[in-house]
Amino acid sequence: MSAGAAYDVIVVGTGSMGMSAGYHLASRGARTLLIDRFDPPHTEGSHHGEPRLIRHAYSGGEAYIKLALRADALWRELEEQSGEQLLYRSGVLNVADPDVYRYGGRIDDAVRHGIAAEKLTAEEIRYRWPGWTLPAWFEGMYEPNAGYLRSERCVAAYRHAALQAGAELVTGAEAIGIEAAPGGSVTVRTTKGRFHADRVIVSAGAWFSTFAPFIALPIRAVRKTVGWFQPLASDRRFDAGHFPGFTIGTRDGGYYGFPSIDGSGVKLGRHDGGADWKPGKPLAPFGSLREDEGDLRRVLTAHLPSAAGRLLRGAVCKYELTPDDGFIIDRHPAYRNVLLAGGFSGHGFKFASAVGEVLANLALTGSSSYDLEPFKISRFGVERSDYDEPA
Incomplete structure (x- = not known):
């Protein structure tokens, strides 16, 4: 060339x-x-700092749902071609304060497109995954065929x-x-x-x-942070194979996370917020701001307290946001x-x-x-x- x-x-x-x-x-x-x-x-x-969630009952409407279903099929084709597992069907649990977000519309969309999804109460979530601490009024939606990709x-x-x-x-x-x-x-x-x-x-x-x-x-480019936390007393309830990928919607913000994969620790990131970044400018490393770890630890302590152990590592990446x-x-x-x-x-x-x-x-x-x-x-x-x- x-x-x-x-x-x-x-x-x-x-x-x-x-x-x-x-x-x-x-x-x-x-x-x-x-x-x-x-x-x-x-x-x-x-794309770094594996993994990434893959879900199908999407809030963006039919265009996103159809694209998500096609993407799932193409990831499986890539797995066959590469001979490497890329997609792990851990299930994905979405939990939220209903004053922030309700799942009824997404479940209706899922049913129309043949996607397995169920609505859960806070009590049902705590029973199925005992690591959760949730107020009684929280609601959830679980997709058993969703999971995560090794990005x-x-x-x-x-x-x-x-x-x-x-x-x-x-x-x-x-x-x-x-x-x-x-x-x-x-x-x-x-x-x-x-x-x-x-x-x-x-x-x-x-x-x-x-x-x-x-x-x-x-x-708009935004600096984002994620952290991996060691569960307290080596709590195995959060291991991949036992615990799903998840999202948390609260009045304090939206978060997403993953089970501990091969001892990596529970990964948590915040979806909203973040500091503006411009190409050519230094990207401040994890820990430069108090909230880098503080925001993540606060949510873990409130809702997954047994996962809020020692910070094993942190990383920064970039979102590129549209209005x-x-x-x-x-x-x-x-x-x-x-x-x-x-x-x-x-x-x-x-x-x-x-x-x-x-x-x-x-x-x-x-x-x-x-x-x-x-x-x-x-x-x-x-x-x-x-x-x-x-x-």
């Missing part, structure tokens, strides 16, 4: 969504170039599959600009040269702002040969296998069988007239 070579599709940013797209493109015979400023899987984006292994598996299918990968290459003309080719300028393709997919995660003004999306926490999967408003995938808002990884397939379909056929209306940029008031060049 050499700079200046022509490709059918270039993927800029090859974390979870981009690497999946690269595989789906190359497996269909498309001349595919993958470009990343790091060497995926890596610790500079949103870094997933990205590595898609990388291997993409390269095996013929994709080329350039790592350590910072994309510093994109040039496009309506109906023409696209040039991606990087620190390792210029590359040309008929179409480009940009899945830049927290770095989307670096492409302004060519791409101007309402995506409505929904995804962006759409064409550039002015250049139809530039596809944009971003703003996955801390809940996107589970969908990566299906989002990659959708992006490949859009790039190669111009259409998708999925309803992509909820993911359009126009919902934020971004239109063609915001750009100099008309489509």
Whole structure:
């Protein structure tokens, strides 16, 4: 491969969504170039610090539910292809103060789509998983067929599959600009040269702002923290195989967590909040702020007290948030040969296998069988007239 070579599709940013797209493109015979400023899987984006929850009874409506079900099928295909287990059906338990969130609508949606889900009282939750301490008025929803994905292994598996299918990968290459003309080719300028393709997919995660003004999306990058805690007295009730993945919705915020996997400790993260981060700025390490551990420990102490032992380790990652926490999967408003995938808002990884397939379909056929209306940029008031060049 050499700079200046022509490709059918270039993927800029090859974390979870981009690497999946690269595989789906190359497996269909498309001349595919993958470009990343790091060497995926890596610790500079949103996919590290395994694992990630996968659920199907989703609150975003039918478009998200159908995409989640397709993603589950594609993760299983990737497992078969890679020979490695990536998806673990631990079940996922969602618990919440009903003044914050109620599960009735999601359970109704689940039933319509054939998804196993049951509503539980706080008493039933405490009986089935004795590690919980919950007020009597809390409610829950349990999905027995949900679970978690080993995120870094997933990205590595898609990388291997993409390269095996013929994709080329350039790592350590910072994309510093994109040039496009309506109906023409696209040039991606990087620190390792210029590359040309008929179409480009940009899945830049927290770095989307670096492409302004060519791409101007309402995506805000946020520093997020997670911690792994050792259960008290080596309490085995929280071990994988016994305890489900979980979410907690309280008046103090929303949290998500995982059982102790191979002695890793119970993992907990906060979904809301976080400090703004801008590309090029240092990302403060875990423990730099009092709330890094404090927020997590407070929730564990209140609701999973036997899991609130010694902090084994902490990590930081990035969310890239849209104003409505929904995804962006759409064409550039002015250049139809530039596809944009971003703003996955801390809940996107589970969908990566299906989002990659959708992006490949859009790039190669111009259409998708999925309803992509909820993911359009126009919902934020971004239109063609915001750009100099008309489509």
